[in-house]
């Protein structure tokens with residue numbers, strides 16, 4: 001049974017040099033994430049969407065986990081199955097920081113999915129040249145990420161963990177995107193205490209029992225120690 005569920009967002013990776021989505025520098029080549037992270041954008045402008053993800057996948061090679069990722073890995077070493085990290089991030093910095101119990105509810109940059117047969121493959125290079133699916137060969141690959149209007153991954157597992165949790169901690173997320181933004185209320189309804197660790201008050205900060213504001217690289221190690 002999972003005692004602590006930690007939800008992370010772009011803010012946990014910000015100090016590693018991965019840009020967030022909705023802060024001052026949150027635009028990519030002038031596009032809002034809401035304009036490029038949709039099935040409609042991929043249908044109408046696949047080259048633009050591929051460029052967005054190919055650039056972010058390539059940038060992963062130049063970034064490293066920061067003290068917040070490493071603190072969560074230390075907590076997992078102490079708590080084992082009692083800790084679950086649910087991340088909205090598609091980078092792999094939690095895993096590279098040492099965490100193993102990580103759910104990527106919005107998918108992973110280093111994976112691709114066939115638009116026809118749904119086969120999933122690990123992917124480290126560019127997808128922009130539209131390689132064929134290695135399984136069905138009939139179609140092309142897309143980034144294995146969850147766009148607006150699509151169903152996030154592993155929701156059954158996540159809601160079950162939230163039901164069981166004694167403590168829910170939200171780190172580095174603006175609370176602008178559902179269903180993740182609703183997890184705090186779900187966890188609280190199940191009896192969990194709730195804590196927000198974020199640079200600024202999130203959109204849902206008033207739903208938390210406690211909120212601490214500052215940089216994740218300081219707040220998370222302080223909370224874990």
Ligand code: BJW
Pocket residue numbers: 008009010011012014015020021022023026033037088089090106145146147148149150151152155171172173174175176177178179197198199200201202214215216217
């Ligand atoms: C720091 C820091 C530092 C900075 N230290 N902190 C209910 C109401 C209204 C709308 C909806 C609703 N339910 C569903 C919707 C529709 C939609 C939605 O939410 N729209 C909103 C715009 C309102 N949701 C969906 O379509 C989702 N699917 C869905 O709902 O399916 C049906 C369903 C229904 C009911 C139950 C279950 C399912 C899918 C959403 C997919 C989102 N995809 C993206 C792209 C993924 C791939 C990619 O990365 O490109 O996910 S969009 C983007 O936003 C990405 C992120 O994971 C996500 C959240 O962003 P995040 O992480 O919060 O980043 P920021 O930038 O917003 O915030 C960073 C925060 O960090 C800030 O607060 C900073 O202050 C802080 N920070 N530096 C600590 N150093």
